[in-house]
Amino acid sequence: MKSGPAEGKPQVEGYAGEGAAAGAELAAGLAVLAGELTGLVSGLIAAGPVSFDEIEQQVSEQGRELLRKAAQLVLDVQAAGERRLAGVADAAGVPRTRVERGHARTVVSQLGSVVIRRLAYRAPGQPNLHPRDAVLNLPVRRYSWPVQQAVVRYVLAGAYEQARQFLQAAAGITIGKQQLEQIAAEAARDAPGFYPSRPAPPCAAGLPLVISADGKGVAMRPEARRRRGAKGPGQRVRTFAKRRGTGEKDGCKRMAETGVVFDVQPADGPPRTPEQIMTRAPGEPPVPGPKAVGRWYTVEITASRAETISTLFDQAERRDPGHTRTWVALVDGDRHQIDVIRAEAASRGITITILIDFIHVLEYLWKAAWCFHPPRDPAMETWVTAQGLDILHGRAGQVISRITALAAANPPKPGGEHAKIIRTTLAYLDAKQPYLDYPRALAAGWPIATGVIEGACRHLIHDRMGITGARWSLPGAEAILWLRAIRANGDLDAYWAYHIAQEHHRNHLSRYQNSQALAA
DSSP, X not given: OOOOOOTTSOOOOOXXXXXXXXXXXXXXXXXXXXXXXXXXXXXXXHTOSOOHHHHHHHHHHHHHXXXXXXXXXXXXXXXXXXXXXXXXXBTTOOBOOEEEEEEEXXXXXXXXXXXXXXXXXXXXXXXXXXXXXXXXXXXXXXXXXXXXXXXXXXXXXXXXHHHHHHHHHHHOOOOOXXXXXXXXXXXXXXXXXXXXXXXXOOOOTTOOEEEEEXXXXXXXXXXXXXXXXXXXXXXXXXXXXXXXXXXXXXXXXEEEEEEEEEXXXXXXXXXXXXXXXXXXXXXXXXXXXXXXXXXXXXXXXXXXXXXXHHHHHHHHHHXXXXXXXXXXXXXXXXXXXXXXXXXXXXXXXOOEEEEEXXXXXXXXXXXXXXXXXXXXXXXXXXXXXXXXXXXXXXXXXXXXXXXXXXXXXXXXXXXXXXXXXXXXXXXXHHHTGGGOOHHXXXXXXXXXXXXXXXHHIIIIIIHHHTOTTOOBOHHHHHHHHHHHHHHHXXXXXXXXXXXHHHHHHHHTGGGBSOOTTTTO
């Protein structure tokens, strides 16, 4: 025996095709569908031998229409069985005392357009309420959630025009570029709250925890670029009115800050040695190094670098709330970034080791080598290898003294390019000595290069945002970057389910005084 509805709550219709009218409509609709399917198969057989691609094309095209009609039949039978609910009121408590049939809206699905009919609950001077919209969780836009999900997947992979063409070819749906942009922006609206709502990812106890951040420029529309102050004394001013001069930039880009948190899985076997890193013969396979596991990415184009780094610390603390693991920060040498990391760690009571990317150090050594050797001299490589070995062994001070002595023995031309390079290299090595503890890093099995974050800047930002001719609005760039980061984390499906749940509450449940019965 069925129990009655709870007192004071709206009665939620359980769409089981109850009633003679709904049952008759279902039977008639199924008979029509069966007849059309029989006609499709019989027609193909009667056509005689045809190529498989012709069969596939006709079945695909006509079969999609049959499936659309099947979906429409389900919706029509449900609409015929929809019963009037008692006690429907909006979130402000205003009751809806009048109910009208015949209210319909069209939704574009992957199968084609369908019409959804439902009861409208009305009150003078108030917007209509449609409880069945909440039960079906209809989107505000005319495109169904699966269509919008397909849009997101397409626009994350390529340009909007390509996404439009793919959607047209795959489902026969035509959506304009501006609508695609709006769908993507709306799809990303719940990204900021997604990860705080999820549990921390599991990881093996005791693994080192690494954070790293870097930036990549994105070409923006004029209104989306950061404001620049007036030129100060000594700053370059524009030389020509219609074109850029030497060293001048148009300033069309805005930096997108990328961050990553990952666990370090040490390599099997003994730790790598400086000699294995610097003196590997051509063609010889490299000694296996540590692996980055459990990568988590974030990308921000509206937030500052300090805010992005704070987000990285938040995520890292979710993995190590007790601060019992070894924390390492891999950086490229940017002084402001180092200061922000140190300040953030100090404010949270975290002990963190900051390491400069060794590849950046080698680039400075190569520039210095050009100052002390003739062009294309093979001895340059030997010299750079020797200096790199010393730095990896913890003898950066000796390298500084050696470069200083070479510059004194062979003074470069004052004010020349070599003098500038030598001065910059010495200043860099001297300032970064506290962050060149490579002996400790190698002994502990830590990474000493920023390949993970540099790769992320390429595949998260440049591969999509750097399409030739693309100029981004701030909301559009932010949405695409957030969603690409979520996809890179392997969480796009989980995020979409979370987003749909948030949309259900935002668009439907929040409009009713008693939403629990509607969500049942």
